[in-house]
Amino acid sequence: MGYNVVVVGATGNVGREMLNILAEREFPVEKIAVLASRKSLGTEVSFGDKTLKTEDLDTFDFSGWDMALFAVGSDATKKYAPIAAKAGCVVIDNSSLYRYDPDVPLIVPEVNAEAVDGYTKKNIIANPNCSTAQMVVALKPLHDRAKIKRVVVSTYQSVSGSGKEAIDELWDQTKGMYVPGQEKAPNVYPKQIAFNVIPHIDVFMDSGDTKEEWKMITETKKIVDPSIKVTATCVRVPVFVGHSESINIEFEDFLDEDEARDILREAPGIMVIDKRENGGYVTPIECVGDYATFISRIRQDVTVENGINLWCVSDNLRKGAALNAVQIAEVLGQRCLKKG
Known part of the structure; x- marks a missing residue:
């Protein structure tokens, strides 16, 4: 016996x-x-070998549905998620709206699956930010062994994290560099993204951090351990899909790079590709369409007493969004909504 499932925002990239x-x-x-x-009513989308037509979110009755995977922005989520939750349908939300609510569990199944049990307070579960999701998958098994004190992370985030319009903007600007008269001015981003990098994701905060950086800091504490100190610099790069991160980790106890490599090889959701040779590492274009979070360039940081550096790559539309939401649905079904 299966579950009655709703996908909200089914015409978007993540949906x-x-x-x-x-x-x-x-x-x-x-x-x-x-x-x-x-405006997208009746649009056809694929589900396996089936073709489905979208229904109107505004008039949909969530009664009798087990879970709803939300892939819409915070404004729409704010309006419709409480309606679904009140009707008894558990909401798994991909927006940032509920991530920092103490009554809403923020879940990465490889890291804190047991926290899903807290969904009953509001009938809502939050999906983390894409850059946070892949990082904490790597941090958790290392933290369990040597306890992390501090993380310094620099991200290299693809344009798909900003939606279809950003993908189109990168494509159009790239073409415009070679075709006279086809130049494309920035619209989604404040500066040209083609052949460039932009150290600015989301809005600036009073601290000088961008909101994307603040999300990584706050969500890591909620998901892994509130005692971990995190500092982040988040950068948009001219890559279509796949986020990369350079992560420096300082531990309370010494952790040898070889042991760290072995721990990560055995950890759920991780694939270690780490050869000290040309091409012995994973780049974002190689991770597209894959479920795994890939770890490379594992090495000792000799500038601190107990430090490790690593390179982390993942498909942000999968682990950073859709895959993690489906994994939450799987955990929810196994732990809380058992059927059959």
Whole structure:
């Protein structure tokens, strides 16, 4: 016996990816509904070998549905998630709206699956920021062994994290560099993204951090351990899909790089590709379409007493969004909503 599942925002990049992953992982679906805004009403989307037509989010009745995977912005989530939750449908939300609510669990299944039990307070579970999700998958098994004191992370984030318009902007600007008269001025981003990097994701805060950097700091504490100190610099790069991170970790206890490598090889959700030779590491283009978080360049940091450096790459539309949401749905079903 399966679950009655709703995908909200089914016509967007993440919503479509959720449908793909639900089918790929053979999630036990009894009945499925795909919702979108009224302007996208009737748009066809794929679910395995089926073609589904979107229904109107504004008039949909969530009663009798087990779980809803939300892939819409915070404004729409704020309006519709409480309606779904009140109707008894557990919301798994990909926006940032509920991540910092103490009554809403923030879940990365490889890290804190047991925290999903707290969903009953509001009938809502939050999905973390894409850059946080892949980082904490790498941090948790190392933290369990040597206890992390401090993390310094620099991200190299693809444009797909900003949606389809950003993908189009990178493509159009790239073409415009070679075709006279086809130049494309920045619209999604404050500066040209093609052949450039932009050290600015989300809005600036009074501290000087951007909100993306603040998210990584705050979410890591909530998911892994509030005692961990985190500082982040988040950068948008001209890559279509796949986020990369350079992570420096300082531990309370010494951790040898070889042991760290062995720990990560055995950790769930991680693939270690770490050869000290040309091409012996993973780049974002190689991780697209994969479930794993890839770790490379593991090495001792000799400038601190107990330090390790590593390189972390993942498909941000998958582990950073859709895959993690589906994994939460799997945990929810196994732990809390058992059927059959």
